[in-house]
Amino acid sequence: MSGPASSQPDFAALESRLGHTFADAGLLREALTHPSLSSSRGKAAHAPSPYERLEFLGDRVVGLAVAEMLWRRFPGEPEGDLSRRFTALVCQETIAEIALELGLDREILLCEGTAKENGRANPSILSDACEAVLGAVFADAGFDAARAIAERLWGERIARVARPPRDAKTALQEWAQGRGLPLPAYTVVERTGPSHAPVFRVRVAVAETGEAEGEGTSKRIAEQAAATVLLDFIADMDT
Structure with a gap:
């Protein structure tokens, strides 16, 4: 004990x-x-x-x-x-x-x-x-x-914080909507760790654009991380 x-x-x-x-x-x-x-x-x-x-x-x-x-x-x-x-x-x-x-x-x-x-x-x-x-x-x-x-x-x-923050999930959704694409789709790929300290790995995909993965201690955090990675990828494509 x-x-x-x-x-x-x-x-x-x-x-x-x-x-x-x-x-x-x-x-x-x-x-x-x-x-x-x-x-x-x-x-x-x-x-x-x-x-x-x-x-x-x-x-x-x-x-x-x-x-x-x-x-x-x-x-x-x-x-x-x-x-x-x-x-x-x-x-x-x-x-x-x-x-x-x-x-x-x-x-x-x-x-x-x-x-x-x-x-x-x-x-x-x-x-x-x-x-x-x-x-x-x-x-x-x-x-x-x-x-x-x-x-x-x-x-x-x-x-x-002078201006209202705009999180990565919202930014990715608005980017997709602005181009007439379907909304980003999030999928839990893996969950590891003990029940009191889980680690989630989430994949986000946007049609005709690509996909990315992110990790976090909650699904929401992992989704934000994945959206950030995909936004970075999109920004690189546009440069």
């Missing part, structure tokens, strides 16, 4: 980085206890996971906080532009970056096996942990407290 791969989290240091002192420290502990640790200790598989419940809550808290910030900061933008900004700000990669800035990779409690499989660097685990922590803040002190943290963590990212 595997135990935790690190010492107990330093609540005081993490609370300082968050800017929030928990009235119920147990909520923060639950937000940092990955399900892999609970299962390694023999807890029933069907038992509710406090971590996953807080991650569910935190996902909604982050979404509302970021949406409100965008709505207030860009009063003249249409819904489509706000949506592109929102998607870039709440995607797994961005939230995983914020988790690293908070040092959650050092604090999260993992079973030994997950830690050895580089779980602390896994974007999915980092993103979920960050959302769980924000969910714990909400449960501990309400939305205003969680929003204040989100504004600090996401505010600079919102401020530094």
Whole structure:
């Protein structure tokens, strides 16, 4: 039976980085206890996971906080532009970056096996942990407290992007539509790695143009990578 791969989290240091002192420290502990640790200790598989419940809550808290910030900061933008900004700000990669800035990779409690499989660097685990922590803040002190943290963590990212981002999948789709071609078709070619840290390989094809492959820790990330490769190929053809 595997135990935790690190010492107990330093609540005081993490609370300082968050800017929030928990009235119920147990909520923060639950937000940092990955399900892999609970299962390694023999807890029933069907038992509710406090971590996953807080991650569910935190996902909604982050979404509302970021949406409100965008709505207030860009009063003249249409819904489509706000949506592109929102998607870039709440995607797994961005939230995983914020988790690293908070040092959650050092604090999260993992079973030994997950830690050895580089779980602390896994974007999915980092993103979920960050959302769980924000969910714990909400449960501990309400939305205003969680929003204040989100504004600090996401505010600079919102401020530094002057124009709405356009991701590779959208750019490839618009390129194909502009030439009267069918929409890009994405296919999962391979999935490797353990269930908690998968790696997807995806192929994208555009009729009469070509195809390309990309990898990522989720299908969405792999699709973006494949679209980027194909766009680069198209750009080379046009030069």
